[in-house]
Amino acid sequence: MWTLVRDRLVVKIAVVLVATLLLGFGIPAALNAQLQLTEMERSGHAAAENVAQGLAAGVRTAMLSGNGITARTMIRDARERLSTAELHIYGPNGEEVFGELGPAPPPDALAAHVREVLADGRSRHPSAQTEAIPIENEKRCRGCHAQGDLRGVLTLGTDGARVVLDGGDATLDVLNRISESAFVQIMTAEKEDLLDAYFEELARRVDGIGGVSVLGLEGDVAFGAAVKLDENVLASVYRDGQSRTVTTDSGRLRVLPLANDARCHACHEADDAWRGALVTRVALQLEAPRMAVVTATDVSLRHVMLSGLGRMIIRFLDEVAATGAVSSLTLHDGEGRLFRDAFSAAEAPPAVAAALGSGEAGSVLEHGEGIERFVFVAPLTNDAECIQCHGNDHDVRGAIEVIIDTSESAASRRRLVVTGLVFAVATIVLTLVLLYFGLRALVVRPVAAMGAVADEVANGRLDARVSVRSNDEIGRLGQRLNHMIGEIRKKIELSKFVSKATLGSVDAAESVVRRTGHRDVMTVLFSDIRGFTAYSETVVPEEVVAMLNRYLDAQAEVVDSHGGDIDKFVGDELMAHFHGEGMEARAVECAVEMLAAVERVNAALPEGTTRLQVGIGINAGDVVFGAMGARNRMDFTVIGDAVNLGARLCSIAAGGQVVVSSAIASATKDLVTVECIPLDPVVVKGKREPIEVFEVRRTKAPNSKWERGVPAKTVATKAT
Numbered sequence: 001m002w003t004l005v006r007d008r009l010v011v012k013i014a015v016v017l018v019a020t021l022l023l024g025f026g027i028p029a030a031l032n033a034q035l036q037l038t039e040m041e042r043s044g045h046a047a048a049e050n051v052a053q054g055l056a057a058g059v060r061t062a063m064l065s066g067n068g069i070t071a072r073t074m075i076r077d078a079r080e081r082l083s084t085a086e087l088h089i090y091g092p093n094g095e096e097v098f099g100e101l102g103p104a105p106p107p108d109a110l111a112a113h114v115r116e117v118l119a120d121g122r123s124r125h126p127s128a129q130t131e132a133i134p135i136e137n138e139k140r141c142r143g144c145h146a147q148g149d150l151r152g153v154l155t156l157g158t159d160g161a162r163v164v165l166d167g168g169d170a171t172l173d174v175l176n177r178i179s180e181s182a183f184v185q186i187m188t189a190e191k192e193d194l195l196d197a198y199f200e201e202l203a204r205r206v207d208g209i210g211g212v213s214v215l216g217l218e219g220d221v222a223f224g225a226a227v228k229l230d231e232n233v234l235a236s237v238y239r240d241g242q243s244r245t246v247t248t249d250s251g252r253l254r255v256l257p258l259a260n261d262a263r264c265h266a267c268h269e270a271d272d273a274w275r276g277a278l279v280t281r282v283a284l285q286l287e288a289p290r291m292a293v294v295t296a297t298d299v300s301l302r303h304v305m306l307s308g309l310g311r312m313i314i315r316f317l318d319e320v321a322a323t324g325a326v327s328s329l330t331l332h333d334g335e336g337r338l339f340r341d342a343f344s345a346a347e348a349p350p351a352v353a354a355a356l357g358s359g360e361a362g363s364v365l366e367h368g369e370g371i372e373r374f375v376f377v378a379p380l381t382n383d384a385e386c387i388q389c390h391g392n393d394h395d396v397r398g399a400i401e402v403i404i405d406t407s408e409s410a411a412s413r414r415r416l417v418v419t420g421l422v423f424a425v426a427t428i429v430l431t432l433v434l435l436y437f438g439l440r441a442l443v444v445r446p447v448a449a450m451g452a453v454a455d456e457v458a459n460g461r462l463d464a465r466v467s468v469r470s471n472d473e474i475g476r477l478g479q480r481l482n483h484m485i486g487e488i489r490k491k492i493e494l495s496k497f498v499s500k501a502t503l504g505s506v507d508a509a510e511s512v513v514r515r516t517g518h519r520d521v522m523t524v525l526f527s528d529i530r531g532f533t534a535y536s537e538t539v540v541p542e543e544v545v546a547m548l549n550r551y552l553d554a555q556a557e558v559v560d561s562h563g564g565d566i567d568k569f570v571g572d573e574l575m576a577h578f579h580g581e582g583m584e585a586r587a588v589e590c591a592v593e594m595l596a597a598v599e600r601v602n603a604a605l606p607e608g609t610t611r612l613q614v615g616i617g618i619n620a621g622d623v624v625f626g627a628m629g630a631r632n633r634m635d636f637t638v639i640g641d642a643v644n645l646g647a648r649l650c651s652i653a654a655g656g657q658v659v660v661s662s663a664i665a666s667a668t669k670d671l672v673t674v675e676c677i678p679l680d681p682v683v684v685k686g687k688r689e690p691i692e693v694f695e696v697r698r699t700k701a702p703n704s705k706w707e708r709g710v711p712a713k714t715v716a717t718k719a720t
Contacts, residue, residue: 113155237277282678355399520579524618
């Protein structure tokens, strides 16, 4: 038995774990904590849902009263009374409504024209097609805006708008749509007593507008200025639902049919397609159509504000933007806060967006560092009694989000859990102490020693060894680690002397490597240092080797970065091959970058040191690739006519020159970074006829400023 414990690590750990499980109470404690957490989440969910439903009912009741200020006041009171809860109301498009006003932005954070208008209360023209208009805090506005000379800044731009304001029917339709929107918002707020004053001010302030009237189905004037309209014109408007322009001696009448939307059914029969018509009387020729639209928007906005519903203001601005006559439309309050940008889309929180999309309530428990909160979102359905204000374009008119801070509850739960587990923890601590000392002696120290050896190996010390002191699994693991380190050292050293293709072929061999070859299509690259022989005769051998390694190392890095494989080094010559898609392009890019790398090596040499250049030849074609040589000494390489021609091209390349065959030039003709310049045909050894050769020059080097200036046709054409 003792021998089994001594020689088997698993038996040692099993004995310790059995003792721990017998003494511990971890599972009962975990189950108890999970039950408490589940109960807390259930209670929090119920509480948040009750609060949300109650607040939703209150908000709904306040909204049905038709007074947005009452709804805002109710929501503000709820936020003040619920110290651990947050309350947010969102519109159908995800924008928050009835939100708390943040601090006024600093002046330098505001657009220049908004800052200037707020400073002196005068209009500005940020551009030729943009107007910034102050909204004065008039006497009639004091009921809602008790303080300040200004209650906002309206900025409206028309540059690049879809509808061109040229004074024609399109301009009249825009004016009618603005008047219709304001009319609907004011009627929705049940402030129809404001309409006559609104239409009167439109006619007084907007140049070119002589009067605005709302007609009933029979043509009688319901609101606005008196106007007489032919019954046939009105009938044709109702028949096809299209606007009409009637020209009179004194001007033009633009007639817009008013659709009988669902929100209008409180006053109009649901069976009627139209509830009347809006008629705008304008001059025969509008002198300033763009300013007419700007002024009409300003006047309409002021009267919509008087209706007392903030949501109506937002709807009005959005509907003005929808006319296509404006390209920018913003409203800032009297302190510079952005109230609405009609051309920006709000981004609702994920839970709110989900509720608006599905129409179903949802909840989630969010955790953070020292924070826990319960989020409940309930959709506000667009019931029949809500359509009068919200229309029927959305099934859900918004959502209410209640966020309850449950951090204190979570802390209380944790205290209860700690109290319940105190005795179990004491027992577990004692067990862990015994387990610690046992595992420290049996496992931790030996494993730590192995880890230290592994760190040394990672830092390049392949002579590190594990001290083996036992014959159990830990001891045998140490022996295997020592053996592995030795094998790694051998493989790393040997891999420096062979190509990647050689290593891959050895790894792929199922048993022994056989001396066989297979035909393939490859691109071969030869690079040779020019003037090396003369240089080596003038310096000591140590310097020759250092120089050779410096130049070959720089070229090898470039080959590797372009996906090439170095087949061999032969003295001062480098042979590499490329395989696969785009091999010709990669080889050409590699070659020109090799020249740049050699230039960088030369630039780093001390003054007075000899600078060398390389000549490069590239060819592509069928080759034979495989293991070749004697039974006890083989090499993986490529041979064939394509390889021989690549070597010949290298031999004719001058220093700093890349010479390629016609096969390479044809394959890389679409490259935008290099160009292949034809050279005089040359006769090479092994070829009866002269062959076409090309010089590669860099035309665009995004990662290098190198530009080789060797003129074309400078290579020797003598047969080699």
